[in-house]
Amino acid sequence: MKLQFPKITVWRAIFAGIMLSGLYATYLRVMYGLGGSTNMSDKFPWALWIAFDVMCGVALAAGGFTLVALVHIFNIEQYKPVLRPAILTAFLGYSLVVVGLLYDLGRPDRLWHPLVMWNPHSVMFEVAWCVTLYTTVLFLEFLPMVFEKFGMHKPLEWIHKISVPLMILGVLLSTLHQSSLGSLFLIVPEKLYPLWYTPILPLLFWISAIVVGLAMTIFESWHSSRAFGRALELPLLASMGRVLAVLMSVYLWIRFLDMSHRHVFGLLWLNRTETWLFWLEIALMAIPAVLLFQAKVRMRPGALYACAVMVVFSVIANRLNVGITGLEAGSGTHYIPKWSEVAVTLSIVAAGFAIFHFVAQNFPVFEVAGHEPARAELEESEADPVAV
């Protein structure tokens, strides 16, 4: 490898700017505490770093468990080419969630406390355990890419042996903590706005995590195909788009059914910020759901990508609504993030993109090594993997 000064491009300049502001915000966080670096208060103790860095971070990383389940447990091998990028995203996502937590916790040096000081009645305790274990699982699921890169065959074999239980464990852990991020808010019935507070929050969080996991997979494939000049796996992504359309319809159906049972339809027409944010969230999911039901849309890379982006923003909006905006009225306060909160969050996202790019470039992420060429060939003829 030759050492050379990187070319200055617009994106690199933006990246450097974000990282520098994040660095200064980090200095403020360390020196002046949460008070000096955030706009949180006694009345509003959770804010951007929880709602975005943790809740959105975990949701956006859900492609890992979704794809593992589809490819290895449901044995839909056609999805294999996007499995590794999904695992990489998940591993990066969870690692960055931990970074976000280090900023948000008042005592980041005690991050390990829940592992030894138990309170099984706490949702946060469950989330802490699941995230710890699942990050470990993701690391093990990511390792084969490293072993392959350096031609380490022995450990590769070893990890293949434990791969099935490992993957089942990963799917279970994900199911538990993806839903539990919703359960966290079951304890605030009088604070969270009724458009979001429902006893089935955990179920909604789980389904929307699967939805956004698939959307992120499409999003990544599209970007990486442009960044690395690969061909886009269009038939595969299109079939994923159809699954997505069905899942989103189910999600929206459950959501409105639940609202009708809770008699909150009256809130839908009030002129309040919450109403607009709710409709934004719903529209960003309903529009791609309708579009993706049409084969014409699914087969056009640009349209498919646009749908995926809408879905991603819908789920981000949902997490921010549950974690921030839906709590403002009930907490009797108003919250706007301080610049340093935004800077840290942007730095984490930017770091995520950069590390993904680096790993994808240097490790076998996008080409699946042919361990089972016979079967791969066999599956190639399968036009529609979902119609099992």
Added chain:
Amino acid sequence: MSKAILYDSTLCIGCKACESGCAERWGLPYNDKIAAEETISAHKLTAVETHGERYSRRLCMNCQQPACASVCPVGALQKTALGPVVYDADKCMGCRYCMQACPFQVPSYEWNSRLPKMRKCDMCSDRQIKGKPTACAEACPVGATVCGERDELLGEARKRIAEKPGGYYNQVYGVKEVGGTSVLYLSAVPFEQIGLRTNVPMEALPETTWRVLELVPDVVSTGTVLLGGIWWITNRRAEVAQKEGRRR
């Protein structure tokens, strides 16, 4: 038997002796500027509020089934048998879930500290263990805040209402609110008029999350079998297909 505080807002004269007594017990600074603050915070664990010509006190309700203790991932908050909800700062990792979960927005955080702690009233747990009343009850010159057994105080509160029906709003706050609290309020007017929350649920909040958490073992066991079964079937099908050399 558990200890409780009865605060009779109709007797309160707003002298703030409870505030200074509390500050002294915690070793917190207390001066005119702090006395003028009407909200509880990390440096003021109880506060006398003015509502027109009436007064009301804010302090930790030390709930019977506290949300804060149930959500704390490290068990830093505990409801003691004696009544107080106590906090172990050495365990706390600063996730602030207790603050989010508290229906009364009581826990405060040392936001500007580099090694911050949560702060809240613990009903003078250490004093109660020795059989002494809380510092606020001891300081109160007019008996607006009294300390004792919860059952007895509840009886006392109901007796006061019965003896002077015109002088009291006919309810005791803290009996059913969030499943019952260790701080009971009497008021001359409906409770929301002296700044108390009347929109809190009447059920104990830990129930809301426990209903889901208790399903975890079911999800794990059923999920393992289900996922393992699906894997076995789909894998077997692929194996058979491969052996037979046919295309599905």
